Amino acid sequence: xxxxxxxxxxxxxxxxxxxxxxxxxxxxxxxxxxxxxxxxxxxxxxxxxxxxxxxxxxxxxxxxxxxxxxxxxxxxxxxxxxxxxxxxxxxxxxxxxxxxxxxxxxxxxxxxxxx
Numbered sequence: 677x678x679x680x681x682x683x684x685x686x687x688x689x690x691x692x693x694x695x696x697x698x699x700x701x702x703x704x705x706x707x708x709x710x711x712x713x714x715x716x717x718x719x720x721x722x723x724x725x726x727x728x729x730x731x732x733x734x735x736x737x738x739x740x741x742x743x744x745x746x747x748x749x750x751x752x753x754x755x756x757x758x759x760x761x762x763x764x765x766x767x768x769x770x771x772x773x774x775x776x777x778x779x780x781x782x783x784x785x786x787x788x789x790x791x
Contacts, residue, residue, distance in 0.1 A: 702782050703789030709773045712766045719763050730757070 679687065718726040733739070735754040756762045772778060782790035 699786050700789075703786035705773065706782055706786065706790040709770055712770050713774075716763065716766055716770065 679690075682690075718724045719730070721727055730753065733753040735752065735758070737753050738750040739753065739756075740750045741748045754761060758764075773782070779790070
């Protein structure tokens with residue numbers, strides 16, 4: 677069945693999810709992917725101040741929370757850098773969301789906000 681053949685209520689049900697939720701969240705996700713790319717570039721660059729400082733810490737050393745984010749707390753270096761750590765997860769997401777077919781779909785969904 678074509679979209680045009682749906683009832684007005686069915687079309688509205690689809691648009692009520694796509695327009696305020698899915699399309700803008702795709703743009704937000706792409707913004708997050710851009711930020712994560714910058715973070716990963718600093719992490720992967722052995723001479724960045726960030727990487728040099730991180731390398732000095734032991735895996736179990738805690739990094740205090742200076743963010744001011746409610747409920748956030750200190751984290752261990754290993755929670756960032758271990759095989760199951762945050763940076764590995766970030767890289768996985770960036771790899772998927774930067775794949776050409778996925779990126780093209782994101783642009784279809786969110787326009788220039790997804791570039």
